[in-house]
Amino acid sequence: MNSTDLLIEAYGRIQFAVHGAVDGASVDTLTFRADADANTVAWLVWHLARVQDDHVAELAGREQTWTEGGWEQKFGLPFEASATGYGHSSDEVAAVRVDAELLRGYYDAVHATTLAYLSTLTEADLDDVIDRRWTPAVTRGVRLVSVIGDDLEHAGQAALLRGIAERLG
Template identity: 30%
Template structure:
């Protein structure tokens, strides 16, 4: 059942059709930026409320740390997970530069980890979700989104078709973006099989669409049920 992003799948299909066509690079960038904008909270200068705003604007702190069912995660974990993956893949792999996350962000968020959270157990996800500062976590995700937009706005056709660089994958590993655990390290192989266009089609777009849809579903469960898997 779809809870979030009506029409985004169609836009994503349109992006997929043009993203590797040389004559359509500008169109691809514009489509990407339109999809991406809807997946992030709006800023103060552009206060046209979107679905992402409505998802997060009235969440209570405890609601970020509830795992509704045994096959679910928490909203706090999702925000961290999608933000970290976008930061790593866009900043390091797509831009061949640096991630935004640093000791200052780690301190403000109060995160016990710096990887994507893929290998956390259910109990670790709950502990993480209760520990982090969710407002700062949302601020970090917004900052990552702004950086992504700056990066992609400058892309050329040659950037789009460039393969992911092995040295950049190792940089992610060295900086602790993934851990040696199987459930985490597989990400390097997954990203390593893509070109930059392939990255744009997944971590900052499709991947986020799926996870925000989950969050909307969980928000409804949290507000209509009295018993949860973990909290």
């Protein structure tokens, strides 16, 4: 197994976790808030998909699935097309009120474009420095692993929130 195969496996685990967090969940479950300012399952999954889409599109030098695939219009959110959720207010979190099918559809579209991109990479590509603003400089491989870590964390948070929401009824 090479590095690209490992990345493909890891991104597959994100997809599995996202499906577990959203499949069959009602809009009420997806928008449950543990307190007035807490994130929701819907926002967490939207955010993790947006970050993955944004970062992988930048690495691949292509348009984001969010705009290219018409997902921005399908979601109809009151955000700029470039929004990924970083710095969102409590009201902005609450604005992400969509159903499980839409969330899963967007994530799966992002996942498909991610896998297509990963399949083009060589071992040497993963060592390309893509961001010198950090010490040490960030390589393509490090950025891809960073997205995995962030996405898995948010998917786990979404699964926990779903469980709490369903237990509370």
